[in-house]
Amino acid sequence: xxxxxxxxxxxxxxxxxxxxxxxxxxxxxxxxxxxxxxxxxxxxxxxxxxxxxxxxxxxxxxxxxxxxxxxxxxxxxxxxxxxxxxxxxxxxxxxxxxxxxxxxxxxxxxxxxxxxxxxxxxxxxxxxxxxxxxxxxxxxxxxxxxxxxxxxxxxx
Amino acid sequence: xxxxxxxxxxxxxxxxxxxxxxxxxxxxxxxxxxxxxxxxxxxxxxxxxxxxxxxxxxxxxxxxxxxxxxxxxxxxxxxxxxxxxxxxxxxxxxxxxxxxxxxxxxxxxxxxxxxxxxxxxxxxxxxxxxxxxxxxxxxxxxxxxxxxxxxxxxxxxxxxxxxxxxxxxxxxxxxxxxxxxxxxxxxxxxxxxxxxxxxxxxxxxxxxxxxxxxxxxxxxxxxxxxxxxxxxxxxxxxx
Numbered sequence: 400x401x402x403x404x405x406x407x408x409x410x411x412x413x414x415x416x417x418x419x420x421x422x423x424x425x426x427x428x429x430x431x432x433x434x435x436x437x438x439x440x441x442x443x444x445x446x447x448x449x450x451x452x453x454x455x456x457x458x459x460x461x462x463x464x465x466x467x468x469x470x471x472x473x474x475x476x477x478x479x480x481x482x483x484x485x486x487x488x489x490x491x492x493x494x495x496x497x498x499x500x501x502x503x504x505x506x507x508x509x510x511x512x513x514x515x516x517x518x519x520x521x522x523x524x525x526x527x528x529x530x531x532x533x534x535x536x537x538x539x540x541x542x543x544x545x546x547x548x549x550x551x552x553x554x555x
Numbered sequence: 556x557x558x559x560x561x562x563x564x565x566x567x568x569x570x571x572x573x574x575x576x577x578x579x580x581x582x583x584x585x586x587x588x589x590x591x592x593x594x595x596x597x598x599x600x601x602x603x604x605x606x607x608x609x610x611x612x613x614x615x616x617x618x619x620x621x622x623x624x625x626x627x628x629x630x631x632x633x634x635x636x637x638x639x640x641x642x643x644x645x646x647x648x649x650x651x652x653x654x655x656x657x658x659x660x661x662x663x664x665x666x667x668x669x670x671x672x673x674x675x676x677x678x679x680x681x682x683x684x685x686x687x688x689x690x691x692x693x694x695x696x697x698x699x700x701x702x703x704x705x706x707x708x709x710x711x712x713x714x715x716x717x718x719x720x721x722x723x724x725x726x727x728x729x730x731x732x733x734x735x736x737x738x739x740x741x742x743x744x745x746x747x748x749x750x751x752x753x754x755x756x757x758x759x760x761x762x763x764x765x766x767x768x769x770x771x772x773x774x775x776x777x778x779x780x781x782x783x784x785x786x787x788x789x790x791x792x793x794x
Contacts, residue, residue, distance in 0.1 A: 437712055440711070450695035450698075450718070451695075451711045451716070451717075451718070452695055452696065452697060452698035452710070452711050452716070452718075453695075453698065454711075455698070455700060455711040455712065456698050456699055456700055459700040459701045459702075460700075460701070460702050466712070
């Protein structure tokens with residue numbers, strides 16, 4: 400995907416070129432491209448006057464940001480303690496098998512990215528799976544296929 | 556003037572001094588690794604830990620970042636401090652066992668074994684190179700990335716940074732990746748050659764300058780003078 404300078408600049412302009420808005424700007428860029436392209440960070444660094452290393456430091460610190468291209472759909476499996484005891488590892492393994500990738504990777508066709516999270520704070524409805532910010536409660540190995548199918552369909 | 560107590564000794568510190576600076580001024584030794592006079596204090600290596608306060612409320616604090624306060628009671632050589640210090644050296648050894656500076660610290664503080672998995676990362680994340688680049692070289696080419704066990708120091712995207720002028724300041728100041736311990740190959744991670752070799756004096760002094768003179772000298776330095784070239788080598792090893 401080509402990085403358009405104007406698009407990045409408009410993201411920055413939204414926050415009046417303020418340095419303290421770095422995280423918000425990065426979030427907007429991530430929203431646009433699904434990840435943080437290298438060129439985009441270069442533009443942000445030059446426009447805001449923040450050293451590139453500081454931006455990269457912030458971008459790599461938070462798990463919400465990704466420097467690698469991610470799939471169109473993001474599937475996040477909670478593997479926190481409560482979800483773990485209710486069978487989250489099995490669900491994660493099923494996702495890995497179905498998508499043929501490991502947690503943290505993206506499928507070759509760029510459709511799905513699989514990630515894990517330690518806890519979402521809603522342990523009562525565990526095991527939890529989030530797919531494109533839709534929360535699926537009390538998931539099981541059997542429901543994995545349905546979730547994937549639903550989001551693949553949305554695409555078309 | 557701030558009056559505080561270090562090891563029972565009443566000392567006066569100027570406004571804005573840290574405990575470490577005060578101790579240095581009075582000649583009280585506190586070991587440091589990530590501290591450098593020309594750079595801002597970071598408090599990352601935890602070697603300069605001292606015990607602050609008395610009784611059960613005493614806490615450990617890094618003296619390089621703790622400001623001297625009125626009436627503060629500081630102890631630099633309690634058992635708790637020394638044990639914590641040893642633990643820190645052990646942890647650092649497991650990260651960068653090839654570092655001469657850390658091996659020397661291990662010998663000096665009697666760390667003879669490493670109980671942790673040796674990771675050979677040649678970096679202890681002391682941040683000296685980052686601060687050197689930023690504060691002295693005005694570079695801002697390297698910095699910390701990621702977090703937790705994945706934390707590392709690198710340039711953006713791990714490629715040559717536009718800001719880097721190849722000054723070499725980061726390598727000059729690094730305690731872990733540059734100076735390789737020249738001691739004999741040890742089976743264990745800890746070389747401790749300085750402990751077992753003659754002279755056992757870690758800092759090499761001649762007869763007149765021996766700091767143990769009044770306290771019953773160890774005598775290793777005057778026992779048998781080795782060959783001149785040898786003594787130079789040994790002096791280097793023991794430094």
